[in-house]
Amino acid sequence: VFEGGQLRIELASGAQAAQVQAQIDALGVYPSILPGPDGQRGPLGQAWVSGTRQVVDAYLQDPRTAPWHPYARQLGWRSGVVIPLMRAGTVEALLYLLGGYPRQFSNPLLQVWLDAVQHRWEQGLARSTGALPPRDARERAQWRSLLYAGALRLVVQPVVDLSSGRVTKVEALARLQSSEGRLIAPGVFLPALGQADLAVLFRQGLTQSLAALRTWRQDGLDLTLSLNLDPTTLVEPDCPLWVERALREADLPPAALTLELLETQEIDARVVDEAILRLRALGVQLGMDDLGSGYSSMKRLASLPFDVIKIDQDVVKDVQAHPLQGIALMRTVLQMGRDMDCAVVAEGLEDAALIEVAQLLGCTLGQGYGLARPMPIDTFAEWLRAHTPLPLPGGEDLHSWLGATAYVWSLDHDDRQLWVRNGLTACPLTRFLVRQGVQDPQALRWHALTHESAYEQERKAASRALLQWMEQQVLEERAAKP
DSSP: OOGGGBOOOSOOOSTTHHHHHHHHHHHTOOOBSSOOTTSOOOHHHHHHHHOSOEEESOTTTOGGGGGGHHHHHHHTOOEEEEEEEEETTEEEEEEEEEESSTTGGGOHHHHHHHHHHHHHHHHHHHHSOSOOOOOOHHHHHHHHHHHHTTOEEEEEEEEEETTTOOEEEEEEEEEEEOTTSOEEOHHHHGGGOOHHHHHHHHHHHHHHHHHHHHHHHHTTOOOEEEEEEOHHHHTSTTHHHHHHHHHHHHTOOGGGEEEEEOOOSSSOHHHHHHHHHHHHTTTOEEEESOOOSSHHHHHHHHHSOOOEEEEOHHHHHHHHHSHHHHHHHHHHHHHHHHHTTOEEEEOOOOSHHHHHHHHHTTOOEEOSTTTOOOEEGGGHHHHHHHOOOOOOSOSSSOOSHHHHHHHHHHHHHHOTHHHHHHOTTTOHHHHHHHHTTOOOHHHHHHHHHHHHOSOHHHHHHHHHHHHHHHHHHHHHHHHHOO
């Protein structure tokens, strides 16, 4: 719904779709969910407000559709049904079907079909996240037109070795360039693309990114490349052929390419798994871009030959909002990667504190604004040659409250005996607390007990209390930032 209660066509299909859109544009008046001059709503408005299906048995005789009778007569509309599509108990969109026969949608057999259609669309809405921005069909056509006009522009974001600061890989990310030169983010144009369009996007991105990688390698830059692969493109029968041909034309070894796969529930798992194995047979690296939280995703990780796992940036950001919970989740994914012999990349490392957490938890690869921002693909080589690796936190000292909390958490969960062996004086946390000017006697006592108490249970209780106190310091520091 747009301003003023107007409805816009986001997607139209059928022989008359373009003609209907043209008629509405020419009229300059769009369907509305608001009451008309007579105080009555049309079927679209009634469906939106009530959340119930609205059937129009005789389109040309129904007073609710009176404003559209001239067009209905011209286009042969005789009946219609408006289906409200719900998400979380709220109407999110309307599906309007028009028929060429009176009472077409009152047929009992067709009611069963309408139930199935409504259920299928609502399932799709339930899987989406966040609010769905309204986009009309013309805007969708604009993005598709740009894609087919060669307006794809790639940016790359470096992946950094967290022990050395060296760039080892880049991830290629898609943008569309408008006629005014503005770069359009994928969150804007991807919802407008269908299955065939996403396949075109992948093939164009694959060709462009591999050509750049070939040039970089010829110039002596030791790099690999990762690229996202949509599930609908993954299961295309010709997808392995597209990848094989692109690698051959770029004269690159398959291991130089990592294809990052998103988990999906919309495609049969067996079909997805078979497609993954066909790609793996080429020798390319496979990455799981979103591990997910369910048993099915962990089972797939265990049963399929993935090489890379990504810790999603939402998980990393949660470390700042809920430090102990976020650190535990991040550590779990890291341990899972080690157990499965996979490399693990932490996304969303926006600042030095998050980088320190990743290092202390044992993550070897990182990506995020705190390391390097995305940049145009044709400027990357120049940037890399001039780039001096950032001084990463690391070392024997702790540098942030968040990092210190991760350090204590790791000792508490991995090897509590290190508290005893290291001693209070040599402990990095002792030096950190001194630099921070901490004088809280209870916190200092908890820390001392973790090292010096002769009783394991007392040391354990003290370390847990210390962790709770340190989490509070992280949250207070975060709240104080502008």
